[in-house]
Amino acid sequence: MRSLRPAAVLVSIAVALAVPGVAQADDIRDGQWHLTSLDLPAAHEISTGDGIVVGLIDSGVDAQHPDLVSAVTAGKALSGSFDPLTDSTGTGTAVASILAGRGHGEAGADGVLGVAPGATVMSVSVADTAIGGGQYIAEAVKFLTDSGVDVIALTAKHSFNEPTQDGIRAAAQASIPVVVPAGSVEGGNYSEVVTAIAVDAQEQHLEGTTPAAGAQYSVAAPAQDIPAAAPGEQYASVSGTAAAAAIIAGTLALIKSSQPGLAGPALIQYLLSEGTKPVPPGQEELLGQGLVDPLAALSTGGGPENPGSTDEEATDGALSAGASGGSPDPLLIAGIALAGLLSQVALVGYARLAGRRKVA
Known part of the structure; x- marks a missing residue:
């Protein structure tokens, strides 16, 4: 098998660790500790997110990466003449792979497997979020809402602005939940979004990342040393709230595919009530309203062929x-x-x- 070149990726506010240059693609899969901690192999027997489109607002996605072939579609390029299917910084590719990576090799057994490998990512690239006072972020949210995606992951770091808040409200009215990493919005918190909180392998708040204080809806997810795809057929180990947002958006895709009737605020409430487990007592200000639990969400609601059947x-x-x-x-x-x-x-x-x- 081919050797992998190291790559460092900055995801949200946390540090990314480079994968050793001698690593092999199957070592990448073995390093995805969150697959086991979240019981994702069992969850994938119920739902893989098939048929669900997740809009991703970030730096673009390297759609040629072996683990993302056929998993990404072009949305729109903003704040510059950039292709949404290329990646200027690496953050978008990392998030897309954690969310919907399909692996490669025989039966997709090598490389990065996403939380929702059956879902499709629609990439909207925002190369410079400082231009225009946030207008491009607002335009990205509107574009994805008008495109009718099922979930929006707004992982690009930017400053709070009212046009984007208006766009998020419009998305909620269109029954599209929006996931935002904690700490990625400077100067305020948006309402009507799911805020992603980062935890380590011991389900403790990840040091150096932003806690849940002040968020309307907040869910914690694994986000330490998560193997991810990087541009140029590379891999990186990433940490931070954007990785948590990818896992939470992927979980929403799993639920939506299994129960198509759930959407918007109802889908968020279902995630909070059925798709999480309680945080340790006294940790709500750090970890929010629950620790994400995809298998519990899918086991409660029934399978995709008979969602929510009554007695x-x-x-x-x-x-x-x-x-x-x-x-x-x-x-x-x-x-x-x-x-x-x-x-x-x-x-x-x-x-x-x-x-x-x-x-x-």
């Missing part, structure tokens, strides 16, 4: 299929027939009795 629907299905798992039960059929015959006998007897009384 009555399940009973009806059992009666129609019978005890044999698809073929009618002969004993059940005989019982129904006997009950019908007895009902007819009773009706005939009653009619005769009524007739005698009338004659008398």
